[in-house]
Amino acid sequence: xxxxxxxxxxxxxxxxxxxxxxxxxxxxxxxxxxxxxxxxxxxxxxxxxxxxxxxxxxxxxxxxxxxxxxxxxxxxxxxxxxxxxxxxxxxxxxxxxxxxxxxxxxxxxxxxxxxxxxxxxxxxxxxxxxxxxxxxxxxxxxxxxxxxxxxxxxxxxxxxxxxxxxxxxxxxxxxxxxxxxxxxxxxxxxxxxxxxxxxxxxxxxxxxxxxxxxxxxxxxxxxxxxxxxxxxxxxxxxxx
Amino acid sequence: xxxxxxxxxxxxxxxxxxxxxxxxxxxxxxxxxxxxxxxxxxxxxxxxxxxxxxxxxxxxxxxxxxxxxxxxxxxxxxxxxxxxxxxxxxxxxxxxxxxxxxxxxxxxxxxxxxxxxxxxxxxxxxxxxxxxxxxxxxxxxxxxxxxxxxxxxxxxxxxxxxxxxxxxxxxxxxxxxxxxxxxxxxxxxxxxxxxxxxxxxxxxxxxxxxxxxxxxxxxxxxxxxxxxxxxxxxxxxxxx
DNA sequence: CGCTGCTTTGAAGCCCTTCAAACCAGGTGG
DNA sequence: CCACCTGGTTTGAAGGGCTTCAAAGCAGCG
Numbered sequence: 001x002x003x004x005x006x007x008x009x010x011x012x013x014x015x016x017x018x019x020x021x022x023x024x025x026x027x028x029x030x031x032x033x034x035x036x037x038x039x040x041x042x043x044x045x046x047x048x049x050x051x052x053x054x055x056x057x058x059x060x061x062x063x064x065x066x067x068x069x070x071x072x073x074x075x076x077x078x079x080x081x082x083x084x085x086x087x088x089x090x091x092x093x094x095x096x097x098x099x100x101x102x103x104x105x106x107x108x109x110x111x112x113x114x115x116x117x118x119x120x121x122x123x124x125x126x127x128x129x130x131x132x133x134x135x136x137x138x139x140x141x142x143x144x145x146x147x148x149x150x151x152x153x154x155x156x157x158x159x160x161x162x163x164x165x166x167x168x169x170x171x172x173x174x175x176x177x178x179x180x181x182x183x184x185x186x187x188x189x190x191x192x193x194x195x196x197x198x199x200x201x202x203x204x205x206x207x208x209x210x211x212x213x214x215x216x217x218x219x220x221x222x223x224x225x226x227x228x229x230x231x232x233x234x235x236x237x238x239x240x
Numbered sequence: 241x242x243x244x245x246x247x248x249x250x251x252x253x254x255x256x257x258x259x260x261x262x263x264x265x266x267x268x269x270x271x272x273x274x275x276x277x278x279x280x281x282x283x284x285x286x287x288x289x290x291x292x293x294x295x296x297x298x299x300x301x302x303x304x305x306x307x308x309x310x311x312x313x314x315x316x317x318x319x320x321x322x323x324x325x326x327x328x329x330x331x332x333x334x335x336x337x338x339x340x341x342x343x344x345x346x347x348x349x350x351x352x353x354x355x356x357x358x359x360x361x362x363x364x365x366x367x368x369x370x371x372x373x374x375x376x377x378x379x380x381x382x383x384x385x386x387x388x389x390x391x392x393x394x395x396x397x398x399x400x401x402x403x404x405x406x407x408x409x410x411x412x413x414x415x416x417x418x419x420x421x422x423x424x425x426x427x428x429x430x431x432x433x434x435x436x437x438x439x440x441x442x443x444x445x446x447x448x449x450x451x452x453x454x455x456x457x458x459x460x461x462x463x464x465x466x467x468x469x470x471x472x473x474x475x476x477x478x479x480x
Numbered sequence: 481c482g483c484t485g486c487t488t489t490g491a492a493g494c495c496c497t498t499c500a501a502a503c504c505a506g507g508t509g510g
Numbered sequence: 511c512c513a514c515c516t517g518g519t520t521t522g523a524a525g526g527g528c529t530t531c532a533a534a535g536c537a538g539c540g
Contacts, residue, residue, distance in 0.1 A: 128365070
């Protein structure tokens, strides 16, 4: 059930059988949410974190004029809100982009897990810091990259992150979201996202149609995005 | 020496004398850096974290064409790179904006601190998550707010964060950085930052001159920025 | 007293937005 | 079985916010 979560962890750290069992014990209730469901509202007191098993979720903030900024996309294997373990309530909302399956991890169990397995505690701390790395890279995109670069960069990031959990090949991946969703990630209008996607398609780099990303030229796409996956901290990070 | 760090912590948590002593013991060497000094380069292996005592530092990323995006400003009392405790090397650079005084906290001591004082461990975990909150708020600014709103928002954020550590009053604070630095925070050109600052000045909201921010209308400024400080998680977070 | 780095201002241009409408596919009901 | 509806995609035309390029102004300093 939590295979993808373990794949994500093991892309950076080795996880022993004992640790794996401890992680499993920290999980409780499974739930399913429909698409476009706000799972967590900013400000509400949380007593558990949400591990995404299947589907896509996002963190987002709304502005008073109805605009919305998505600050991160979550793929299966991610905790959508592990940071709520320390924050207790969130500064942002969390919603599903697609129908999702999740499993809850109560904060008292996470605390027990961290106390009994300090190394896992540090790995989960790392995991929240990895979210911050993604936030920083998005800041760079939003602040300095052109619409085309930004779009290409997002598609590269998802290719890598979905690839880690076995949901992407070199050719592409399922991405059953709308162009409006992409626009909310990129700080653009849906109209302009549409034009950018057209350009990416016509230059033969990548195609995003019918909820699927098909990459025709991965190297060209990375070049267009100036994509450097270092910020995703792949590869084993310590022995043992 | 670490008064401001303690002020920052105590703005959210109570810290006992024992915990305070333990924190002090985790610190070693003090260092001074000149302005515009790159203290940490992306990728280099780190064995300690850097606590900023005095001055201003930033996290930033460079792009191949020479553009730069600052992803966070650090004020006295902040760790510039507590996340290096889990990341071991950074995905970004850290530099001084002004002459700075820092103190180092070796990772092995932080680990000891967290093991012997698990509550402090969680508070430091929280602290890195607070950086992520700031990153998210900046994503919103960069993605959705106009140049004027963005600028006003940054000035509000710094007013609050410097206020926590006793470096700002309701009237303003010292901010000895250039308009070009501000531009690198906001994803704008220095020229446009200059025009926006002129507008903020002429509408009587705030003045940024000679390395000092003078706030003439704090409520108006907050309104212009749609500033909501919730994301800074002020106020006591638990009993005890 | 001229150099240097920062700020300020002007003019022109472009990237992206805005507004509007057509197109298209899938689902529903008559 | 097709007309209709709905949500998403696509395209066009006009406009605006910010950039780019250029140069002048200004303060601190050797």
